[in-house]
Amino acid sequence: MSGITVFQAAKIITMDPNRPTATHVAVRDGHVLAVGDATCADQWGRVHHDDRLAGTVLMPGFVEGHSHMSETCFWDYTYVGFHDRIDPDGQPWPGLTEIGAVLARLRDAAARLGPDEPLIAWGFDPIFLSSERLTRDHLDSVTADRPVVVLFSSGHLMCVNSAALAAVGYDRASNVEGIQRRPDGEPNGELHEMAAMFPVMRRIGMDFRTRSHQRAYVDAFGRICRRSGVTTATDLFAMVTQEGAEALAQATARPDYPVRIVPAVSTLHSTPEEVRAQMADLRQLNHDKLRFGAVKLMTDGSIQGFSARILWPGYVGGQPNGIWNMPPAQIHATCAMMQQAGIQMHIHTNGDEASTVVLDALAAAARAHPWPGARHVLQHAQMMGPALFARAAELGVCVNLFANHIWYFGDQHAALTIGPDRAARMDACRAALDAGLTMAIHSDAPVTPMGPLFTAWCAVNRQTMSGRTLGAAQCISVPEALYAITMGAARTLKLEAEIGSIEAGKRADFAVLAEDPLAIDPMRLKDLPVLGTVIGGHVDALI
């Protein structure tokens, strides 16, 4: 029997209603043995008192229910986004609010490259810049002797310099949709959509397919999680090969790996037997820190990209309705198949039409193949209101709402996409909880930075970038938001028996905080310092 360690803290917020707060937690074999005061584990035998966490506030390790491990691949490149961001090693990268600053950072990066290395940057978001448009001429002024590629944050656009255009032979004669042009017909450097971007990416070695599951990237993802207090994170829509899955299993198996990974894989199989066999193979690789078992479905696009499928009255600018990634007939067929196979689904639905179709499909699947514990999750579900939430509740379906959108995109949703009426009820946390749903809230990292306390701040305050409060009626309380980033998210992953609260029997996964989130001004929630994490009783170096 291994020893008992009793950690002392200034306060422990347990998320266990039987003992909401405590000052000490006893850990044995990676699990919580007891919670209470200094004597809480005395009846279990000799204890070792550990005061490294004294003075901190402990919470259950946060659970990020919708993130992507691919974030770490981007940090191989230079960040040039509008918002401040922190890299996996903790270095802050201040947001760049005008083109001159973007070019200065690019020059700085160019100076540090080897002779034949292309210069690649990511996260550029001209929507927030009021200055002139970025062109090949700007990038030529950075360096002309190697390709320069600036990826936009949407993932659908890039801007490249003349050397990159020459490498792929794009010129005034090129008959390619997606090559943007100057008035004189020459390409201006901006390339739209993958078909036009892919020849450039191919020549500069940007292939993310297997990279994010390699050791160095898995480790970097762990550092991002630790810094934001996350001890369980999803890799949603993980495109896995058997080889990639094995690499991920190895990289996460070390005792000090700081986060439990829950991939939801994409599957191309079309019969319940095939999917079951694929998942059974993947589950063989599972261990304490890795949980294959669920799948991800993509149904529509994004609201800010006008590709989400939304109900009447549509987009305010009169844009055509969005696009289905899966046609409704296939959504029905796949939901039925997964339900029959007994596989939990995380289903991406942004628009309310997509959410409606998915709930129809889940209702039909539930009739055909009853499975009371299915607990499928609608991911994003940004336009669901009380009526759809009620249907989800009837079906035992959970939601994971994209609270970060309120701050990052809320102003645009009111002004440009769906208008103020519907923007005010987006990511409707209050309505979801009032319907009795299991609810999580998320970052969708790398779309927005991982940070559950920031996500909780969004759900509590519903502030946009311009400072307006977007739909005050949908604000939730701080305790509700803290529940959503711990127990709520754990329930969406079917892991609530193991994680999500600090109570006897659960894994000793903690977020180590500098202050008590229940005692501070709720507007300061996003600024509350995270000092590190504890995973399975292992204290990770305090940051």
Place this chain on the structure above:
Amino acid sequence: MSLPRLPLTVIGGYLGAGKTTLINRLLREDHGQRVLVMVNDFGAINIDADLLVSADGDTMTLTNGCVCCTMGADLFMAMGDALDRRPRPDHLVIEASGIADPARIATAARAEPDMAYGGIAVVVDAMHWGALADDPQIGAQIRGQVAVADLLLISKAEDGVPPALTARLAALSAAPQIDIGDCAAVAPLLLGGLAPLQGKREGGGHPAYVGWSHDGDEAMSRAALAAKLAQAPQALYRIKGLVAAPDSAGWEVQVVGRSIEIKPALDRVARTRLVAIGPQSAIARADIADWWSQG
């Protein structure tokens, strides 16, 4: 010699339209080309065991040199893999998923210097297309597939293509409409090769295509060539080949339906060589020859 460009043909069309049937036909036909076919659902590909060299998790290799595989995690990166194969395949065929916009894929062949645009063939189910095109949820995407097609391949028209369907498709697209039930071979449509036209016929008595080939010493500027191709007889499905130029290496030409693609040739073109096909019901070899020879 540079590696030849890899032509890409994209097959679009809704679920159940007949894309897989078409691909199964293509893989079995005797077209003499090493075709790499990327599909969504491997399970539906049905190749007799005696035509298979090997089959593992996600790749089937056929005795005729063709390979069929799944596209895996990223379609575009899979295209890169296809380009990196040695020997490079003669032709790449990609099956777009049922709701996908095939142009989003096919545009890559115009953009990528190592690829050639081989066109978008959209399979239209004669029995169900009309209802799908009117569906309030997916109608726009279904109609969009037809609008970007270079060839419309009508399936399941056992009793002939209904005139109302022909008219509706024509309103959306100028692409030739072809009843694939009537076609002796699908490879000439999808690959543009002429091999099956040399007297070899499978199945029931539909001569279907007329072929034309040309070997001459004319040299043309890009503008002159573009103007010439723009005047090609409407009924031609495909034209492809190499054209010599007065002051450059020459041109590589791919015409599919109404799409005209001219790229600089990778190696110097000594003689102009072109092939073309069209439906026998609509065009004669002499019409094609007249078009090319007229000043």
